[in-house]
Amino acid sequence: MPASQALSGSGLKVSTFKTGTTRVSYQQVETVFRNAIHLSKDPAIAFRAGQKINVMAYGLYGYALLSSPTRAEGIYFTTKYSRVLGAIADVIFSRDEDTATYALEPLLSRNHNDDVYRFAMEFAFAALITLCRDVYGGSFGILRLRAAYSAPAHARIYKRMFQCPISFDQPKNELEFNAGWIDHPMVRPDPITNVMAAEMCERFLGKAKGYGGVAADIRRALLEHPGRFPSIEAMAAELSIHPRTLRRKLEAEQVTYRDVVAEVRMKLAVEYLRNTRMTNEEIAARLDYSDAANFRHAFARWTGRSPSDFRAG
Structure with a gap:
């Protein structure tokens, strides 16, 4: 997909991304996502894009996450500054004795039937797991994924992508993982x-x-x-x-x-x-x-x- 076509109508140009000072609005992100949905024939494009967002893509905030004294403090930082980080979904964390859960709510659309809602969640799921693996270690995995939208035509990709049970038409968008990951020491505390x-x-x-x-x-x-x-x-x-x-x-x-x-x-x-x-x-x-x-x-x-x-x- 040519970048110029993906950016069409957003007011953004490829050259604007050559500087770290470029700021992108949620409206511009939504325009690019809709273009991607229309132009791409790859049903996994949102997943692949989210996987490219590693911790260092967040600049100063990425340094703060990697250097957190404990994983619990890193989670607090993620949820507190999710919008400042440029996240496309609000993030809420909860934990019980054995499991921990990230609940996500897209900021671009609240309509579960909107393709942008589903696309944004696929991007956010993949980006959050990539971030967790950068912070917790490459072997980090999730126990279950729950999505508030209906199963898309490419639902089979979810199982291959996330290697866990997948449920659609759920009350919330959630990633559930073993709470023991939080108790491990940070890889690079500073x-x-x-x-x-x-x-x-x-x-x-x-x-x-x-x-x-x-x-x-x-x-x-x-x-x-x-x-x-x-x-x-x-x-x-x-x-x-x-x-x-x-x-x-x-x-x-x-x-x-x-x-x-x-x-x-x-x-x-x-x-x-x-x-x-x-x-x-x-x-x-x-x-x-x-x-x-x-x-x-x-x-x-x-x-x-x-x-x-x-x-x-």
């Missing part, structure tokens, strides 16, 4: 990274949603890849605009690229000092300073205090 990522998700990115203009695009791009502070030329390429155009847009917003980078560095430094035990050397490395002395000088310039004084309160 409290420092988790604190940083979760704080940024809650505070900084939440605020950024209300900002407009190219400066906000730069902030989001920098925070989606913390520790990477590219040149203005590299950032312009990422935003698919000429460096002169980027400078002109920033000038119109009465800010410079250096100002935006310094702001992001300062906010990250404050979060590190408040919420982690990282040393000045470790923070300097995270913020791409050549050494701790340069970081201390920069922090004093931003706040009028040394990092040690700030941390002491």
Whole structure:
């Protein structure tokens, strides 16, 4: 299926996906899904698309999931930030003694008879299982899948895809799995990274949603890849605009690229000092300073205090 045909009528172009700052609305997603339903002859296309959404596709949020101290905290993060993550379905988690369940409700359509509802759920089921395998380990599996819609013509694919009993025309869309998976230790716990990522998700990115203009695009791009502070030329390429155009847009917003980078560095430094035990050397490395002395000088310039004084309160 040509990408241009899949995107037809959505207002999106292939070139818009070459930058990490592109934001896509639910209406645009619905348009693309309807195009896929109409154009594709592959009944498993929604499953295959969902399987391509691995944990690193979520950027900063993916780091937070992978670094969660426990799997229970990772689940809490997933359900709390599902819409911020770009999920196409709301996610609710429940657990009893032996089993755990993710209940999903599509955001694109509430009509169980709508093809987009079924397509969105197939995508969401596959994407959630892919995410769970990235976080829990490749051997993760589910016990049962329940779908609120009627069995489609390609229902046989479900059994092959999910390797578990499948039920249609159910009250809810649910994935059920062994609760023991939650009690296993995380594969890659990293409290420092988790604190940083979760704080940024809650505070900084939440605020950024209300900002407009190219400066906000730069902030989001920098925070989606913390520790990477590219040149203005590299950032312009990422935003698919000429460096002169980027400078002109920033000038119109009465800010410079250096100002935006310094702001992001300062906010990250404050979060590190408040919420982690990282040393000045470790923070300097995270913020791409050549050494701790340069970081201390920069922090004093931003706040009028040394990092040690700030941390002491």
